[in-house]
Amino acid sequence: MKTFFVFASLLIICSLSCQQPAQQAGSSQDTTVFPNLVNVHITGDVLLPDSTKVFINSDDNSMQPLLSGEVLDGRFELHGELAEPNFYNLVIQKQKFKVFLENGKTYKFKGQASAGALQAGLFETNSAATKDYQQMQEILKQDIATFNAKYAALRSALDNPKTYQAAVERSEKIDRERKEQPEKLKHRYLQDDKIADAFKLYLIKEDKINKSNYKTYQTILTTVPDSLKGLSLYKQVATKVDEVVNFYDKMPDFPDMHPRNVQGDSLNLSAFKNQGTLLFVFWGSWNKEAKSDIQLIKDSSAALKKLNITPIFLTWEKDFDAWEKASKALLLGQHNYRLNATDQDFVVRNYAVRTLPHYMLVNAADLSIKNYNFTYPLDGRLESKLKEELTP
Numbered sequence: 081m082k083t084f085f086v087f088a089s090l091l092i093i094c095s096l097s098c099q100q101p102a103q104q105a106g107s108s109q110d111t112t113v114f115p116n117l118v119n120v121h122i123t124g125d126v127l128l129p130d131s132t133k134v135f136i137n138s139d140d141n142s143m144q145p146l147l148s149g150e151v152l153d154g155r156f157e158l159h160g161e162l163a164e165p166n167f168y169n170l171v172i173q174k175q176k177f178k179v180f181l182e183n184g185k186t187y188k189f190k191g192q193a194s195a196g197a198l199q200a201g202l203f204e205t206n207s208a209a210t211k212d213y214q215q216m217q218e219i220l221k222q223d224i225a226t227f228n229a230k231y232a233a234l235r236s237a238l239d240n241p242k243t244y245q246a247a248v249e250r251s252e253k254i255d256r257e258r259k260e261q262p263e264k265l266k267h268r269y270l271q272d273d274k275i276a277d278a279f280k281l282y283l284i285k286e287d288k289i290n291k292s293n294y295k296t297y298q299t300i301l302t303t304v305p306d307s308l309k310g311l312s313l314y315k316q317v318a319t320k321v322d323e324v325v326n327f328y329d330k331m332p333d334f335p336d337m338h339p340r341n342v343q344g345d346s347l348n349l350s351a352f353k354n355q356g357t358l359l360f361v362f363w364g365s366w367n368k369e370a371k372s373d374i375q376l377i378k379d380s381s382a383a384l385k386k387l388n389i390t391p392i393f394l395t396w397e398k399d400f401d402a403w404e405k406a407s408k409a410l411l412l413g414q415h416n417y418r419l420n421a422t423d424q425d426f427v428v429r430n431y432a433v434r435t436l437p438h439y440m441l442v443n444a445a446d447l448s449i450k451n452y453n454f455t456y457p458l459d460g461r462l463e464s465k466l467k468e469e470l471t472p
């Protein structure tokens with residue numbers, strides 16, 4: 081009996097000694113793994129049926145609710161912790177409402193519903209990033225209404241033969257303005273010092289970073305406060321911008337490659353050093369768009385010669401016979417070459433030549449890249465477009 085008592089006592093002591101450090105380790109681990117933990121408290125008013133699901137998720141993991149609750153008597157409440165401040169989605173009846181959740185802010189959702197269906201919703205909050213997001217969405221909504229009103233005002237003019245042409249031109253102008261407006265609004269927000277840095281990061285994250293904007297975004301990142309630099313939102317944007325910066329700033333000159341033409345002669349780029357600009361045309365015999373573009377380029381040969389531009393046609397065609405046949409049909413002549421696997425890999429990795437047709441403008445004298453992805457206009461403006469590209 082005494083032996084049993086001693087053994088039982090040892091088990092209890094061991095159990096207690098094992099449990100205490102585990103609790104401390106758990107608390108320490110939470111602080112280490114989630115140093116930016118956010119305590120979330122969201123309330124909402126929305127006249128939806130009881131038990132309607134309400135939850136928080138993220139764009140990166142939309143399938144997994146991070147916090148969830150239900151509507152009861154036209155209200156809901158969400159409590160819990162999230163790994164870090166970020167833009168999340170409040171999801172109700174498959175509708176998403178973007179919100180930047182951070183510590184020390186209040187969030188109250190006001191929903192508009194009709195016949196048991198959610199129509200619209202808005203957060204009442206003191207989160208600057210959320211308010212900036214909602215304000216921008218409202219401006220875009222108003223802009224759409226304005227453009228729709230302009231279109232509607234043209235209906236009678238479009239029905240009148242005397243005013244039809246002018247109305248069509250006006251309609252095309254409105255359409256261009258409508259397409260450009262979101263970009264202009266985004267640029268305005270990014271340049272506004274009053275806009276929350278977190279929202280600027282979100283705008284950059286959602287944008288396509290390219291040659292026209294990467295330097296601007298690189299500059300904006302230098303103004304982001306240290307308090308945001310530990311967040312995944314900043315890290316995602318910084319990584320995205322750095323990749324583009326490295327692509328352009330470290331882009332190599334066009335290599336002195338030596339692919340062969342149909343006749344078996346090798347490309348000698350040094351022979352073109354006095355030709356001004358080289359227009360590299362990447363094409364394939366199977367690609368109808370490429371062959372159509374090539375014909376337009378050939379039709380513009382006089383204009384290209386006047387601009388001191390020499391087209392050089394490149395392909396990585398696997399089927400030699402198909403390439404030879406298409407080359408003869410298009411009368412491409414001797415400046416038409418077939419890349420080997422090594423050259424193909426180089427242009428894909430360094431100039432993102434992944435879809436055909438693809439066009440590059442290269443300085444013939446030193447093979448420096450003028451435009452790695454020249455957009456070929458199919459509206460008869462090739463000459464004017466090239467003049468724009470070549471103007472310092």
